[in-house]
Amino acid sequence: MSISSDNKLQARQAILIGDYGEDAPYHPLDQVENHIRDLMPSGWELHISDDYDMLEMERLEAYDLCIVYTDAFNKKINPRHAAGIITYVVNGGGLLILHCGVSLQESRYELKQLMGAQYGGHEEYGALEMHIASPGHPIMKGIHSFVMEEEPYEFTLLPGAERTILMEYTMNGDTWPAAWCSYYGMGRTVYLMPGHHAASFDYPEYRTMIAQSICWVAGCDEEG
Secondary structure: OOOOHHHHOOOEEEEEEEOOHHHOOOOOHHHOHHHHHHOOOOOEEEEEEOOHHHHOHHHHOOOOEEEEEOOOOOOOOOHHHHHHHHHHHHOOOEEEEEHHHHHHHHHOHHHHHHHOEEEEEEOOOEEEEEEEOOOOOHHHOOOOOEEEEEOOEEEEEOOOOOOEEEEEEEEOOEEEEEEEEEEEOOEEEEEEOOOOOHHHHHOHHHHHHHHHHHHHHOOHHHOO
């Protein structure tokens, strides 16, 4: 995200958006927010909100990074919020979507296009074999295949969307995308499928993926 020279001297700003209490029957934000805070790079400030109006462009533009962990499967996303997310990324913002954050696309086809894949439900929680699809990508540096207990979301990749598949999982003999990244306009997006609950964030491989996703999607590799 382009920022003024004065702001560059200040701590970089990130916002984490999700849901609490009755608004999050499956994925409450309070179970993961401290894990995400622990994984923020040095020199960053993380702000946390359950106010979807923070997705409006005039609010998002104050942040270098937006992390989404929304439990919005049964909500209708305001077109103003969808437009805000897309405009934010196109103008150079970084968007990191964790697990249930994909729920934002349920009522907005334009967000399916931004994410590059359509969510199609999930099987029962269980042990998944995670395989590295792009070992040379900065997000996957130092990460090797591993097994984790997780809620296995299933996706259909949309034709025409440019993306790099970072990780896949196998289940019942089928292979599904588990993480991918893309450039979109002047910005970057990353989707990481794991993250069903706090225990997901205890896996060292996944913690490394999140930390390295934050750096990549926020364009830290372009600094210096």
